[in-house]
Amino acid sequence: MFNSIPICGRVARHTVFITITLICVPAALAQRTQLKPGWNLFSVQQDIAVGKENASQAIRQLPLCNSPKIDGYLTQLGMRLVAHLDTHGATYPWEFHCVNDRAINAFALPGGYVFVNRGAIEAADNEAQLAGVMAHEISHVALRHGTNQASKAEATQGVLGIAGGLFGGGVSGAMMQALSTFAAGGVLLRYSRTAETQADVSGTQVLYDSGYDPRAMAQFFEKLEAETKGKNPPEFFSDHPNPDHRVERVDQEISKLGGIPPNARKDSQEFEAAKREVMNLPIVKKAVPGAAGGSGISKPAPPSANYASYQAGSFAMKYPDNWKKYGDQDNLAFAPDGGVGSDSSGHGALAYGISVGTQKVQDPNAPNALDAATQQLIEGLKQSNPNMKVTRQPARVRLNNQPALSTYLANDSPAGGQETDWIITVVRPEGLVYFVCTAPQSEYSNYDKTFGNILDSVRFK
Numbered sequence: 001m002f003n004s005i006p007i008c009g010r011v012a013r014h015t016v017f018i019t020i021t022l023i024c025v026p027a028a029l030a031q032r033t034q035l036k037p038g039w040n041l042f043s044v045q046q047d048i049a050v051g052k053e054n055a056s057q058a059i060r061q062l063p064l065c066n067s068p069k070i071d072g073y074l075t076q077l078g079m080r081l082v083a084h085l086d087t088h089g090a091t092y093p094w095e096f097h098c099v100n101d102r103a104i105n106a107f108a109l110p111g112g113y114v115f116v117n118r119g120a121i122e123a124a125d126n127e128a129q130l131a132g133v134m135a136h137e138i139s140h141v142a143l144r145h146g147t148n149q150a151s152k153a154e155a156t157q158g159v160l161g162i163a164g165g166l167f168g169g170g171v172s173g174a175m176m177q178a179l180s181t182f183a184a185g186g187v188l189l190r191y192s193r194t195a196e197t198q199a200d201v202s203g204t205q206v207l208y209d210s211g212y213d214p215r216a217m218a219q220f221f222e223k224l225e226a227e228t229k230g231k232n233p234p235e236f237f238s239d240h241p242n243p244d245h246r247v248e249r250v251d252q253e254i255s256k257l258g259g260i261p262p263n264a265r266k267d268s269q270e271f272e273a274a275k276r277e278v279m280n281l282p283i284v285k286k287a288v289p290g291a292a293g294g295s296g297i298s299k300p301a302p303p304s305a306n307y308a309s310y311q312a313g314s315f316a317m318k319y320p321d322n323w324k325k326y327g328d329q330d331n332l333a334f335a336p337d338g339g340v341g342s343d344s345s346g347h348g349a350l351a352y353g354i355s356v357g358t359q360k361v362q363d364p365n366a367p368n369a370l371d372a373a374t375q376q377l378i379e380g381l382k383q384s385n386p387n388m389k390v391t392r393q394p395a396r397v398r399l400n401n402q403p404a405l406s407t408y409l410a411n412d413s414p415a416g417g418q419e420t421d422w423i424i425t426v427v428r429p430e431g432l433v434y435f436v437c438t439a440p441q442s443e444y445s446n447y448d449k450t451f452g453n454i455l456d457s458v459r460f461k
């Protein structure tokens, strides 16, 4: 039977020399799905540097559980899983932190900095389910999905994502700097569905190899889905979008691994003790009650009717004088107090305001440069914001007498619910200049006029 041929037997026919060093592995192991990190502009050392910087900011900004007992338990469990994780030769400085946030979520920064919300511990029925979530997270680290995405975003759009505040720059040093702001890390944490499937497959392998019930991860995700049918989906799914046939793919991997082990571990007293400890933690109120994310975001005062002036190298514009300017030149945003924050998993987020950026254009004089560059921008934004949708196709308008395109998009708002993003794009000698006007859908009509006034004030040099 073909299945019973050990892998080294097949290799031996072609390369005699290496057979000496090969150890025969059982057929079941030989069949497991092999995964490799994708294309990446960053080195493993840069993953660790970016992750470390973001983690230290996360630790300052997020409400932590501050319980040595819970952190100790997470670290012990995490390291037990890491021992069975294929890191493709890299050594990461693993850290595990408990976040005092009841939203069901967890996230892992590049380089191995893992944050688990108390909500995920509370929602897990047993240790195997929590181990499943953590095995999934550490798989994102080992497969280097965060910086793989940042690399792709940089290559396709030349910027680092709308949620991050629109960072320009093409070289790795500038990207390092842009990614080193925790509030800008959205692109590191919002995974594609392909990355999700890979983390599921790898996570299942880790669970299996660690002796846990390998179905536990998929069971946890299924449970989250079932419990929130028709209601707000848990935050976990906004960072880790549900891939198609998630459970089927996991089941397939389990059969490749040789089925569910008879003595698969499900629970432990340590888990039950840690869960009790978590349930006794004080509840930390979020900035916006009832909002999906929103730390730092609160309903701003209405935009002032008086305007302040801003002068950049290549253009000038006005903005309400009760708004603040963030960043400069290529990484520009204007927002009211309470309009910008980081959501509970730490993504930088503009909920109210306008951001301005520039994207490289291959040939600004080509006849279709505006359409092509706008399309490219929107594709790039969708890549880093998987739930983003075009709600009104690009329409021809003029901005300061220049041909421009007006496009409307909908996306998840960091303040909860949906937001409207109105994007105006213009081709200038320096590239595609884009203005993104953002407000929650339910309040958009209160901002429409202000956005119009701001755009009317734009003067190119």
Ligand SMILES: [Zn+2]
Binding pocket: 136, 140, 191, 195, 196, 199, 239, 240, 241
């Ligand atoms: Zn994921």
